[in-house]
Amino acid sequence: MPARSTAPQPGRPRTEIVATILDWYDQNARDLPWRRADASPWGVMVSEFMLQQTPVNRVLGPWHEWLTRWPTPADLAAEPASEAVRAWGRLGYPRRALRLHAAATTIATELHNQVPTTAEALRRLPGVGEYTAAAIASFAHGRREPVMDTNVRRVLARIDTPDDASPTPTTADRRRALQWLDATDDTTAPHWAAASMELGALLCTARNPDCAHCPVATDCQWLAAGKPTSTEPRRVQQWQGTDRQCRGRLMAELRHASSPLARATLLRAVEAHHDPEQTARALDSLLTDGLAKETDHGITL
Numbered sequence: 131m132p133a134r135s136t137a138p139q140p141g142r143p144r145t146e147i148v149a150t151i152l153d154w155y156d157q158n159a160r161d162l163p164w165r166r167a168d169a170s171p172w173g174v175m176v177s178e179f180m181l182q183q184t185p186v187n188r189v190l191g192p193w194h195e196w197l198t199r200w201p202t203p204a205d206l207a208a209e210p211a212s213e214a215v216r217a218w219g220r221l222g223y224p225r226r227a228l229r230l231h232a233a234a235t236t237i238a239t240e241l242h243n244q245v246p247t248t249a250e251a252l253r254r255l256p257g258v259g260e261y262t263a264a265a266i267a268s269f270a271h272g273r274r275e276p277v278m279d280t281n282v283r284r285v286l287a288r289i290d291t292p293d294d295a296s297p298t299p300t301t302a303d304r305r306r307a308l309q310w311l312d313a314t315d316d317t318t319a320p321h322w323a324a325a326s327m328e329l330g331a332l333l334c335t336a337r338n339p340d341c342a343h344c345p346v347a348t349d350c351q352w353l354a355a356g357k358p359t360s361t362e363p364r365r366v367q368q369w370q371g372t373d374r375q376c377r378g379r380l381m382a383e384l385r386h387a388s389s390p391l392a393r394a395t396l397l398r399a400v401e402a403h404h405d406p407e408q409t410a411r412a413l414d415s416l417l418t419d420g421l422a423k424e425t426d427h428g429i430t431l
Contacts, residue, residue: 229257
């Protein structure tokens with residue numbers, strides 16, 4: 131794609147900017163299985179749970195495996211939650227697996243195995259917050275919803291203001307998202323949700339944005355202001371040596387064990403990387419969270 135001029139121009143109506151981004155999306159969107167016409171609402175829902183804090187390239191394989199094994203919510207609900215945790219593998223934040231299993235159980239037992247069609251109904255499911263409900267309603271059912279993930283917030287903040295997006299969602303972010311949603315109609319609203327998200331994921335990235343190839347660079351107030359750095363501190367998630375890493379190692383041992391492990395055996399397997407106090411604390415937290423269980427035979431998922 132040829133580089134675009136980034137010289138600022140008089141502000142265009144939002145409807146025109148939306149149309150430009152939609153055209154860009156039609157030509158450049160990644161071919162992701164949960165975006166295809168044959169993707170089921172359940173497949174979209176699984177993708178949204180998996181994509182929370184996990185990049186697309188790590189989700190593709192597990193998503194296909196889940197949909198092959200559990201093509202409907204009832205299929206997942208029929209198995210114990212421990213199997214969902216086991217199949218979650220190394221996606222991280224395994225409590226998402228428990229919440230997805232709980233949501234699948236509610237759908238299977240109370241909703242005739244049908245994923246709800248509205249954001250309001252989706253928010254009643256375990257583990258489904260405002261963003262996830264809006265995303266499923268929009269992408270799976272074509273609903274008109276403000277889908278507001280980090281990428282969307284960043285794109286809209288940069289187009290509208292000389293400031294970068296804040297690290298966490300704000301009231302201003304939601305108001306801005308609704309204003310942009312008003313520039314769409316019922317047909318283009320779901321398309322707009324996906325397109326603005328994709329622009330943030332591929333070009334309008336947090337670091338090193340590719341402004342030269344951005345289809346709306348000349349509409350961007352942040353670029354015109356010289357790409358000012360946000361003054362708000364951003365949280366940097368540590369991993370090495372943390373309790374999260376220790377929990378991950380404990381769960382890896384449990385996933386690969388063919389039978390329950392004695393507590394001492396499990397702790398010894400991880401203490402080469404973490405001190406005994408941290409390892410014991412991490413194991414207790416897994417048991418408290420329901421990600422592992424301890425019986426007379428030992429500890430298992």
